[in-house]
Amino acid sequence: MKNIVLKGALAASALVLLANAASAATLDDVKKKGFLQCGVNTGLAGFASPNDKGEWSGFDVDYCRAVAAAIFGDGTKVKFTPLSAKDRLPALQSGEIDVLIRNTTWTLSRDEQGFDFPGVNYYDGQGFMINSKKLSGINSALQLSGASVCVQAGTTTELNLADYFKANKMEYNPVVFEKLEEVNAAYDSGRCDAYTTDQSGLYSIRLTLSAPDDHVVLPEIISKEPLGPAVRQGDSQWADVVRWTHYALLTAEELGITKANVEELSKGDSPEVKRVLGQEAGTKLGTDLGLTNDWVVNIIKAVGNYGEIFDKNIGAGSPLKIARGINAQWSKGGLQYAMPIR
Amino acid sequence: MVDSNLSFVRSEMLQEQTPPLAERGAVKWMRTNLFATPVDTALTIFALLLIAWFLPPMIRWLFIEAVWTGPDRSVCSTVAQGGIQPDGWSGACWAYVNANFNQFMYGRYPIEEHWRVNLVGIMFVLLLIPLLIPKVPYKVANAVTFFFIFPIVAFFLLVGGWFGLSYVETPLWGGLLVTLVISFVGICVSLPLGIVLALGRRSKMPIIKMFCVIFIETIRGIPLITVLFMASYMLPLFLPPGVTFDKLLRALIGVALFASAYMAEVVRGGLQAIPKGQYEGADSLGLGYWQKTRLIILPQALKLVIPSIVNTFIGLFKDTSLVTIISMFDLLGTVRQHFSDANWASPQTPMSGLIFAGFVFWIFCFGMSRYSIFMENRLDTGHKR
Numbered sequence: 001m002k003n004i005v006l007k008g009a010l011a012a013s014a015l016v017l018l019a020n021a022a023s024a025a026t027l028d029d030v031k032k033k034g035f036l037q038c039g040v041n042t043g044l045a046g047f048a049s050p051n052d053k054g055e056w057s058g059f060d061v062d063y064c065r066a067v068a069a070a071i072f073g074d075g076t077k078v079k080f081t082p083l084s085a086k087d088r089l090p091a092l093q094s095g096e097i098d099v100l101i102r103n104t105t106w107t108l109s110r111d112e113q114g115f116d117f118p119g120v121n122y123y124d125g126q127g128f129m130i131n132s133k134k135l136s137g138i139n140s141a142l143q144l145s146g147a148s149v150c151v152q153a154g155t156t157t158e159l160n161l162a163d164y165f166k167a168n169k170m171e172y173n174p175v176v177f178e179k180l181e182e183v184n185a186a187y188d189s190g191r192c193d194a195y196t197t198d199q200s201g202l203y204s205i206r207l208t209l210s211a212p213d214d215h216v217v218l219p220e221i222i223s224k225e226p227l228g229p230a231v232r233q234g235d236s237q238w239a240d241v242v243r244w245t246h247y248a249l250l251t252a253e254e255l256g257i258t259k260a261n262v263e264e265l266s267k268g269d270s271p272e273v274k275r276v277l278g279q280e281a282g283t284k285l286g287t288d289l290g291l292t293n294d295w296v297v298n299i300i301k302a303v304g305n306y307g308e309i310f311d312k313n314i315g316a317g318s319p320l321k322i323a324r325g326i327n328a329q330w331s332k333g334g335l336q337y338a339m340p341i342r
Numbered sequence: 343m344v345d346s347n348l349s350f351v352r353s354e355m356l357q358e359q360t361p362p363l364a365e366r367g368a369v370k371w372m373r374t375n376l377f378a379t380p381v382d383t384a385l386t387i388f389a390l391l392l393i394a395w396f397l398p399p400m401i402r403w404l405f406i407e408a409v410w411t412g413p414d415r416s417v418c419s420t421v422a423q424g425g426i427q428p429d430g431w432s433g434a435c436w437a438y439v440n441a442n443f444n445q446f447m448y449g450r451y452p453i454e455e456h457w458r459v460n461l462v463g464i465m466f467v468l469l470l471i472p473l474l475i476p477k478v479p480y481k482v483a484n485a486v487t488f489f490f491i492f493p494i495v496a497f498f499l500l501v502g503g504w505f506g507l508s509y510v511e512t513p514l515w516g517g518l519l520v521t522l523v524i525s526f527v528g529i530c531v532s533l534p535l536g537i538v539l540a541l542g543r544r545s546k547m548p549i550i551k552m553f554c555v556i557f558i559e560t561i562r563g564i565p566l567i568t569v570l571f572m573a574s575y576m577l578p579l580f581l582p583p584g585v586t587f588d589k590l591l592r593a594l595i596g597v598a599l600f601a602s603a604y605m606a607e608v609v610r611g612g613l614q615a616i617p618k619g620q621y622e623g624a625d626s627l628g629l630g631y632w633q634k635t636r637l638i639i640l641p642q643a644l645k646l647v648i649p650s651i652v653n654t655f656i657g658l659f660k661d662t663s664l665v666t667i668i669s670m671f672d673l674l675g676t677v678r679q680h681f682s683d684a685n686w687a688s689p690q691t692p693m694s695g696l697i698f699a700g701f702v703f704w705i706f707c708f709g710m711s712r713y714s715i716f717m718e719n720r721l722d723t724g725h726k727r
Contacts, residue, residue: 042669043682051683052441054450081513082669082679087574181681181692188689207415207687210432212423319415319424319684 026231026238027071027290030098035077038064039097042082045204046314046322047103047122056080059313060101062303063121063229063246067099070245070295075302085155089115092230099242103200103227105156110230118243120228123326123335125221126160127199129206133214135193141220145170150183150192152176157197160223184208194218198225200314203322237290244289248296250338251276252305254329257296259304266297276341285341296341306336404697407433411440419688435690439698442680446698449516449676455508459519462496466526474713476720489530512590516671518702520590524597524662524672529655531598536605537644541635543610554606561603566661569596574668593665601658608650612643645721652714656707674699 030036040048040060048058065075081097092100093114103124104110106117128141128149138144141164151158153176165172175192177183187195188209195202199217206212229246231239252258255273257265266277278286278293286293303309310324311317328334363369376386409417409427418435419425427433439446448459469488472478500523503509515523542554561569573596574589616639624634644651666675677695680686 041682042671043679045682045684045687049682049684050445050450050679051685052445052680053453054445082671084667084669086667087669181678181696184692204682204684204687207424207684208689208691210420210423210689319687 026098026235027241030071034072035079036064036068036071036099037079037081037097038067039081039083039088039091039100039102040064041102042084044103044201045207046200046318046320048080048082057313059122059309060103062309062313063101063249064099066249066299066303066309067101067229067242067245069298069302070241070248070291073292073294073298075298089113089230092232095232098231098238100230103198104230106226106228106230114233115230116233116235116239117228117230118239119246120226120335121246122200122227124198124200124225124227126157126196126223126225127202127221128218129187129195129202129215130193130218131190131214132216133211134190139218141194141218141222142168142170144172144194146172147193148173148175148191150175150177150187150195152180152183152197153178155197156223161196164222196222200320200322203314203320207319240289241291244341245299247338247341248276248299249303249306249309250329250336251341252296252300253307254331254338257300257305258308259300262297262300266294403432404434407431409433409435409437412437413441414685415688415691418686418690418694423688425688433690434697435686435688435694436698438680438686438688438691438694441686442677442683445680446517446673446676448519449671450514451510451516451519452508452514455502455510458499458502458507458510462499465492465495466522493527493530512588513670515590517676518673520665520670521659521662521672521674523590524594524665525655525659527594528597528601528658528662532601532605532654532658533651535598535602537609537640539602539606540609540613543606544613558603558606561600562607566597566600566664567667569600570664570668572596589668589670593668593670597658597662597665600661601654604654604657605651608647608654609643611650612645612647613639615646616642645718648714648718648721652710656710659706659710660703673702 038061040056040058043049044058046058048056048060050056061080064078064080068078069075071077081091083091083097083100083102088100088102088104089110091097101121103122104117105124106120111117128144130138130144132138149161149172151161151174158174158176161172161174175186177186183195184205186192187205195205197205199221202217206215206217209215229242231242252262255270255276257273257277262277265273266279268274271280274280275283275285277297278295283293286295289295292298304312310327314320314322315324324332324334326335328336330337360366361370364373377383412418416425417427417437420427420429420431422429444453444456448456451459469484469492473481473484473488478484498504499507500515500519501510501512539554539558542550543558545551545554564572570593573592620638620642621634624638629637662672663674665672666678671679677699681692681695
């Protein structure tokens, strides 16, 4: 009953909000306001979490800063709105936030419901983690028949899990909890054989287990979760700003432009680097986008390139130590491929 | 009796003797309270064993093995977990609470503006304490300051934007600050509004009565989560486009209305417990409705229901945690939000954080509860059964 009321309220609000969604020219609005309002996760290790000084940090948070730097030349002109999974899309639709960078999966239905996804900043997928000491010999999710699986309630994860076991004609026993800490505690105390959620999540959960080294993440990915920034549909200029910010971060990594050497390289003589950094004579790449020509320089100065952001927040330089995997550059066997900036 | 020469009659008074060992002190207390019957004895031994079983490990975990300060997760995790503690170590991670203490108290309220929150807190305590101690004079002036002037001053101080204070938007508020703001407003609004609704429900005027019944029954029939959700998502729909209400304000309205409906029923219980003779007696003295209510009925009715009123307050105080579902972070919400900080993620962190939050909630609720017992005893007129 409660759920019906909630859903009704949401649907009704979504409808009305659609009717009076914010005006089309988001870029102008943002410039007029003087800051970017960015929707982030209420707390997801490595992606968006407030630290002990109350400053936001994380992979998605740095993307917000990058967009702000592209517009204002200053990565601090951004305000964060922490959003739960339920309110994130209504908040974007109502204009409460300008861009949603909250590990949101790009799906057809979301794309159709009035949102646009300018890119994929992190390719994720649902996986399994098991205690390799307890279940030695298991090295594939297909061997999990009859296992009890810890999963968080009300997520797409739960549905993917059911689909996967049904498709492979395996039995399983779901152990479902509402809160993340409850699932973690249940898994850590051995109430279930396996834990399933997005792979990036599995790595952060491993940090909170009593014997992290005993636990392994199985290779199978049972769902595709392309996570990326989302904007309101029908404002292609704004979508372009977010999209090309993403590509600028990737291109910078490809060309070896880092936070440390961007200043120096912009005075160098590699034609490609000069073009990307807006140093080519008579360039209009930045102004055509509605930004300044040194927008890429500003982005990299504020947050560094894609590789640096990845490494600092979720990669080797962070407690999470997630491998680049499919998020590596296309030239290194990954899926991250930037369209040329020219 | 006076001049007795009989040798078998005592001529002086006997000194008072101490009772036998078994009838005094700790032994007597234990014999009556712990070992009175075989069943009692068995239960006592069982309870002692239970305490002996879980108390030492608890103390070990909470205090002896606990880590009090440290820069990051390494102090709270074992070598296998990537930290510095020996394997098999388990203890509370107070370092996590310590490092995030400001966050738990103020949320993301700007650090250089914390003095404003502290000032409001000091004013709150300085005004509240004399109000709570019956002997202190100037109760009316104190109450007016506390309930009318203080909220206005606190509003200007906390929100800012005037008198050279920088503006601090409410999404930055969090932690204990939000918990206290919501419960203070909830408590201060719900009691008067609840009394009005309770009187309205017992009124003989049909429209007022109907309105009050509909209000109370509607709000009581909906879970608080839904009220908050409605306040957060439905309320904007009734407003013209472009007009937005502050999220905190919406939550405040939702919580206050919700608590009022419960309070109304509590007060109505008190009104119904007053014997009819009191109403008729007041009438026969020639008192009007408001005089009767104010001087005769309400003082007795409210006194009767003090335990239930405080019960509602305590419930309200704890219910403030539900605002997390509309992305506002009260004390519990902030503590939980910080679990996701990868620099502090360790097996001990969640438990330590939750125990800290529970302890803070307990201090406030226990305080309210003790004060209500004190008030009950003070107002006791010997009618207690």
